[in-house]
Amino acid sequence: MRALHIKLLRELRRLWAQVLAIALVMAAGVATLIIGVGTYQSLERTRALYYEANHFADLFAGLTRAPRPLLDEIGAIDGVLAVDGRIAKLALADIEGLTEPASTLLVSLPDGGREPLNQLYLRSGRLPEVGHATEAVVSEIFAKARGFVPGSHLRVVMNGSLRDITITGIALSPEYIYAMAPGETMPNEGRFGVLWMPEKALAAAYDLQGAFNAVAVKLLPGASLPAVTAAVDRVLAPYGGQGAYGRAQQTSNAFLDSELTQLRGMSSVLPPVFLLVAAFLVNMTLTRLIALEREQIGLLKALGYSSWAVAWHYVEFVMLIAIVGTALGYGLGIWAGNGLTVLYARFYSFPVLVFSRDPILYVVAGGITMAAAVIGAVRAVSKAAWLPPAVAMLPPAPPQYRQVLGARTVVRLALPQTWNMVTRHLLHWPWRTIGGVLGMAFAVAILVGSIWSIGSMNFTIDYIFNRTERQDATINFLGAKPVRALYEIGRLPGVLAAEPQRTIGVEIRSGHVKRRVAVSGHAAGSRLTRLLDASLVPVVLPPTGIVLGKTLADLLGVRPGDTVEVTPLEGDRTTRQVTVTGLVESYLGLSAYMELGALNALFDHAPLISGANVAIDTSREAELFAALKATPALGLISLRAVSLERFRETMAENLFVMIGVLVAMAGVIAFGVVYNFARISLSEQGREMASLRVLGFYRHEVSMLLLAEIAVVTLLAQPIGWFLGYQLARGMVRSFSSELFTMPLVVSPDVYVYSSAVVVAAALLSALIVRRRIDRLDMIAVLKTRE
Amino acid sequence: MIRINCRREFTHSLGDMSQSNVARSAPDTAGAAPPTTAAAPLLRTSKLTKIYRMGDVEVLALDAVDFSAGAGEFDVILGPSGSGKSTFLNLVGGLDTPTSGEAWFLDHRLTAASESALTRYRREHVGFVFQFYNLVPSLTARENVRLVTEIAHRPMRAEEALELVGLKERMDHFPAQLSGGEQQRVAIARAIAKRPDLLLCDEPTGALDSATGVVVLEALTKVNAELGTTTLVITHNVAIRGIAHRVINFANGRIASIEANAHRLPASAISW
Ligand SMILES: Nc1ncnc2c1ncn2[C@@H]1O[C@H](COP(=O)(O)OP(=O)(O)OP(=O)(O)O)[C@@H](O)[C@H]1O
Ligand SMILES: [Mg+2]
Numbered sequence A: 001m002r003a004l005h006i007k008l009l010r011e012l013r014r015l016w017a018q019v020l021a022i023a024l025v026m027a028a029g030v031a032t033l034i035i036g037v038g039t040y041q042s043l044e045r046t047r048a049l050y051y052e053a054n055h056f057a058d059l060f061a062g063l064t065r066a067p068r069p070l071l072d073e074i075g076a077i078d079g080v081l082a083v084d085g086r087i088a089k090l091a092l093a094d095i096e097g098l099t100e101p102a103s104t105l106l107v108s109l110p111d112g113g114r115e116p117l118n119q120l121y122l123r124s125g126r127l128p129e130v131g132h133a134t135e136a137v138v139s140e141i142f143a144k145a146r147g148f149v150p151g152s153h154l155r156v157v158m159n160g161s162l163r164d165i166t167i168t169g170i171a172l173s174p175e176y177i178y179a180m181a182p183g184e185t186m187p188n189e190g191r192f193g194v195l196w197m198p199e200k201a202l203a204a205a206y207d208l209q210g211a212f213n214a215v216a217v218k219l220l221p222g223a224s225l226p227a228v229t230a231a232v233d234r235v236l237a238p239y240g241g242q243g244a245y246g247r248a249q250q251t252s253n254a255f256l257d258s259e260l261t262q263l264r265g266m267s268s269v270l271p272p273v274f275l276l277v278a279a280f281l282v283n284m285t286l287t288r289l290i291a292l293e294r295e296q297i298g299l300l301k302a303l304g305y306s307s308w309a310v311a312w313h314y315v316e317f318v319m320l321i322a323i324v325g326t327a328l329g330y331g332l333g334i335w336a337g338n339g340l341t342v343l344y345a346r347f348y349s350f351p352v353l354v355f356s357r358d359p360i361l362y363v364v365a366g367g368i369t370m371a372a373a374v375i376g377a378v379r380a381v382s383k384a385a386w387l388p389p390a391v392a393m394l395p396p397a398p399p400q401y402r403q404v405l406g407a408r409t410v411v412r413l414a415l416p417q418t419w420n421m422v423t424r425h426l427l428h429w430p431w432r433t434i435g436g437v438l439g440m441a442f443a444v445a446i447l448v449g450s451i452w453s454i455g456s457m458n459f460t461i462d463y464i465f466n467r468t469e470r471q472d473a474t475i476n477f478l479g480a481k482p483v484r485a486l487y488e489i490g491r492l493p494g495v496l497a498a499e500p501q502r503t504i505g506v507e508i509r510s511g512h513v514k515r516r517v518a519v520s521g522h523a524a525g526s527r528l529t530r531l532l533d534a535s536l537v538p539v540v541l542p543p544t545g546i547v548l549g550k551t552l553a554d555l556l557g558v559r560p561g562d563t564v565e566v567t568p569l570e571g572d573r574t575t576r577q578v579t580v581t582g583l584v585e586s587y588l589g590l591s592a593y594m595e596l597g598a599l600n601a602l603f604d605h606a607p608l609i610s611g612a613n614v615a616i617d618t619s620r621e622a623e624l625f626a627a628l629k630a631t632p633a634l635g636l637i638s639l640r641a642v643s644l645e646r647f648r649e650t651m652a653e654n655l656f657v658m659i660g661v662l663v664a665m666a667g668v669i670a671f672g673v674v675y676n677f678a679r680i681s682l683s684e685q686g687r688e689m690a691s692l693r694v695l696g697f698y699r700h701e702v703s704m705l706l707l708a709e710i711a712v713v714t715l716l717a718q719p720i721g722w723f724l725g726y727q728l729a730r731g732m733v734r735s736f737s738s739e740l741f742t743m744p745l746v747v748s749p750d751v752y753v754y755s756s757a758v759v760v761a762a763a764l765l766s767a768l769i770v771r772r773r774i775d776r777l778d779m780i781a782v783l784k785t786r787e
Numbered sequence B: 001m002i003r004i005n006c007r008r009e010f011t012h013s014l015g016d017m018s019q020s021n022v023a024r025s026a027p028d029t030a031g032a033a034p035p036t037t038a039a040a041p042l043l044r045t046s047k048l049t050k051i052y053r054m055g056d057v058e059v060l061a062l063d064a065v066d067f068s069a070g071a072g073e074f075d076v077i078l079g080p081s082g083s084g085k086s087t088f089l090n091l092v093g094g095l096d097t098p099t100s101g102e103a104w105f106l107d108h109r110l111t112a113a114s115e116s117a118l119t120r121y122r123r124e125h126v127g128f129v130f131q132f133y134n135l136v137p138s139l140t141a142r143e144n145v146r147l148v149t150e151i152a153h154r155p156m157r158a159e160e161a162l163e164l165v166g167l168k169e170r171m172d173h174f175p176a177q178l179s180g181g182e183q184q185r186v187a188i189a190r191a192i193a194k195r196p197d198l199l200l201c202d203e204p205t206g207a208l209d210s211a212t213g214v215v216v217l218e219a220l221t222k223v224n225a226e227l228g229t230t231t232l233v234i235t236h237n238v239a240i241r242g243i244a245h246r247v248i249n250f251a252n253g254r255i256a257s258i259e260a261n262a263h264r265l266p267a268s269a270i271s272w
Helices: A003-014 A016-053 A070-075 A140-146 A199-206 A225-239 A251-292 A294-302 A307-347 A359-385 A389-393 A417-428 A430-468 A485-490 A550-556 A596-603 A618-630 A640-694 A699-736 A749-775 A779-784 B085-092 B115-125 B141-149 B158-164 B180-192 B210-227 B238-243
Strands: A059-067 A080-086 A088-094 A102-109 A121-125 A135-139 A153-158 A161-172 A192-198 A211-219 A473-482 A495-510 A513-522 A546-549 A563-568 A576-584 A592-595 A608-616 A636-639 B002-006 B022-026 B043-054 B057-069 B074-078 B100-105 B126-130 B198-202 B230-234 B246-251 B254-260
Touching (some): A003 A016, A016 A251, A016 A307, A016 A640, A059 A225, A070 A080, A070 A225, A102 A199, A140 A161, A140 A192, A192 A199, A251 A294, A251 A307, A251 A430, A251 A699, A294 A389, A307 A359, A417 A430, A417 A640, A430 A640, A430 A699, A473 A485, A485 A495, A485 A608, A513 A550, A513 A596, A546 A550, A546 A563, A550 A576, A576 A596, A636 A640, A640 A699, A640 A749, A640 A779, A699 B115, A779 B085, B043 B085, B074 B210, B085 B100, B126 B180, B141 B180, B158 B180, B158 B210, B180 B198, B180 B210, B210 B238
Parallel strands (some): A135 A161, A546 A576
Antiparallel strands (some): A088 A102, A135 A192, A153 A161, A473 A608, A473 A636, A495 A513, A495 A563, A495 A608, A546 A592, B043 B100, B246 B254
16 A cells, blocks of 8 residues: 555544544435435336336326217327226225225226226236126225235225125226325325226116216327317216316326425435535545645655645545445435335335435435535645645744734723634634534524424414314215205214315316316305414405415416306306405415305305215214214215324324434534534644643633634524525425425424524534543643644 | 742642741842742652653653752753653643652642642642743733733733733734744743742743843743742753752753852853
8 A cells, every 4th residue: 555545544543533524414415315316216217117017097087977989089089099988986985993984986997808098006816807796906005004905895885885895906006106085185094995896897886887987098109288188178078077187187196296396305405505514524624634734745745746646645535535425325325215215105005116226326426425525625635735845844824813803992802811712713714614604504404494394284284173174074975965964964973063065176277277176165154164364364255256275376376356267077067257355375285265155156056065064072973983884875074083193194204204314414414513613623722722721721711712612603503594494494395385285384483492402412512522632632742842 | 138928829629728828038130049948848849750651661751859949949950851851840830740759839749639739730829931932823912911810819910921021012912923032921921920939941942042042031030030939940051050049950860960059140141
């Protein structure tokens, strides 16, 4: 090994703690990059392959009923590659061990031959046999949650009659990667499932022989989605077509899209922050190292080493640090990425989901880190390496200190001289001080930017479950019923109050923008379900017009007073003009509301309701469920308590894992910055500190010099960190928000307190570690030498 | 003859010496005989030994040294390199602890003192001057002195101390703006500003030329004369021996001989 390399390794060993601190910050950068991009890649690529292999459709439409030959007409539309007509029906299921009814989506399988589109992936068992009306394949997540295996039974209310169904297999579909009951905001893995059954069986049960009520279309490459959508709508219009929509509005696909958006947001913000801090730490540490080795550099050059050789020596040093950091980051990233993938696999149903093993990702992550390190080194190295040897061998000019407030300041602050030392030392190295402050501020910012989401989530939960949707349960009829059905519900055991609700699927449009949403009709004085404006004040539904959720209004670009076009998806498909009469805050999905009477007047002139929100006496819950199961015609019930629990679980798990990782990483940054800052400061002032000890200063008094410096930097960093953190939160809201989910930007004061507490704790820890070195300062050794 | 009443508190762990009175007789600048040592000497060592261990090798840096110095004495320590001078000075200054033997400051045993008691001892009683000044570069001359006056019990004013070493005009300069001799005089001002009982100087003129060195020595003799501070000065410069009351010669970790000067020379009479 060459002498310079031996020197390199000794240097690394001597500075191991600083090197490790820097490497850890780099590792955090590499890990976040790998986790973010890797998870993104895994989801995105797995989805793409799955879609491709199982022929996921491009266009979907529901309708009342149409004869099978109509499929040929759709197939003949310009740009259509394949078409599949199916029967899809929502049905209640009665499951052993579950008191409240579950809901299932029944989907037909072609009799003989494979499904042309949205093909199943059979995990276990077999497909139902043609002619066996009571066999079904069940979706995997539902099966797992309920413990179904091939051979299990469940009872399903099909068109009013209860049937015993035998499960023959467990399957997945690209259409239901993320499966959610209609009207729910979160997947409810044990209470909603998809059952695929032979077409004959469903057709017989629902009286749809030779007909279909759902269609899926695959487009030719390059075909225009809007054109085909319009054509399909035209063909289906006479058959109760509910408007065709593309993948972007297909629930499962849209949820995955929004997940991908979030991942992209994360990987574009966090890794750069870590790498920036790492580059700064490299710069800070190397500048000091080179200052200490100035004479050695002069000597090396006098011995005939070129400037490049000297520069390369130090670049190798930081590259070794980067290699250590990258290796740690790979380990951390792969470990966390695998963990996250397992978590994702619980919500997203893929045949296989493995964490990305794309070598390019790892090469790029390593390369970027290496680049950040080298960039950090450039300034420090270039200053020293090109000094003429004779100049380098001289000690550097003594530092020129200045008085902070001119020598003759009128007001002479009676501060102890140690404070003078602290302030002057900080001011003498302004860039380092600023760097330290910014490094710490980033740590605070990352914490604020991650912890706030817990508060935001709690706010959302409170908003939805305590302030707006305060019903204990919602009963959805399987179709609209006359208003008197409300009394039927009111008479059910345990129901304390019932408020009517009518939901109509519509296409809402303003200019070129159109969306498929459900307009909810509520009674004007509803107490269970309320609407709130931006300042959380309840909004009373005006007697006319439509009230839009803010996300939808922004999307459509409308304000109160503007008019929107509304076309119902079912029945009479004529377009109505409605005035927007109000805006409400909305965090989940796109929402639109009307007063119940106004809604009925707008669409059918007959007072109908599609369900009721109820308050329940929980002690009589069992009775209520029994009654509901006994009268399946009443419809589906969804329980708030269960939804809330699920919502919390889903969020908590995703969020806490993420936040746990981020808190740890912010801690690493804070620790890394303070530790390096303190070590460098100690290296510069060690001599003075030893002198002070000789003069009779106690250890704690001398330590105060360094602790005060760290305290100043830490304090200055807090407000900057809070500000940056708030901006980070704002950026997250912007990049995470999708039409399905908006995060409320609520950053409560305790978020700042917790964030600062974590950073201060990390700073304190590293300060105490460095303090031990101060206690061991060798007074005599220092006095023997000239600096 | 001036009698200086030196009533000081000492470290708790070293015991309460607030009652002890140290009688110091400060001689006139050119006085002949060493000052009379009253009842107990200010500084005393007995079989003071320091062994440095480096792996298997042991270096006997100080070999059972017996020594004592009275209040107001000005002693010059000479000896070849490696003879244990600095080791001795560091031990009696409370910067280090001996391997065996004892050192006493008045009736307090330094060798039994804790780390913080030694710090207290340095803070209250000892002033140090080293070859490389060891000033704080971020503080001006005045502030360097204040560093000490702020923590001492009955210090003189920083300006007063600087005036004593003839640096009144350069008080607000940073060390980097001062010459080596000036820096060394700031170091002396810093050392004496607390009115120490003991002033320990390790090669204070080692980095200075003759003329500058003389100015520094004058400052030391002046402090010794005016404040009655017991002063020990290590030097390689035999020419300096003339200004001392006594000359201590070290060799091989021992005091080889002690000579008393019948006549002290003023610092201004020295040159090298
Ligand atoms: N920290 C140490 N570790 C090992 N040996 C030491 C140490 N300090 C001093 N010594 C040894 O102790 C002996 C006495 O050293 P000391 O510094 O007291 O000599 P000195 O008389 O002051 O010399 P000089 O005139 O060169 O300053 C020397 O042999 C020296 O090598
Ligand atoms: Mg020495």
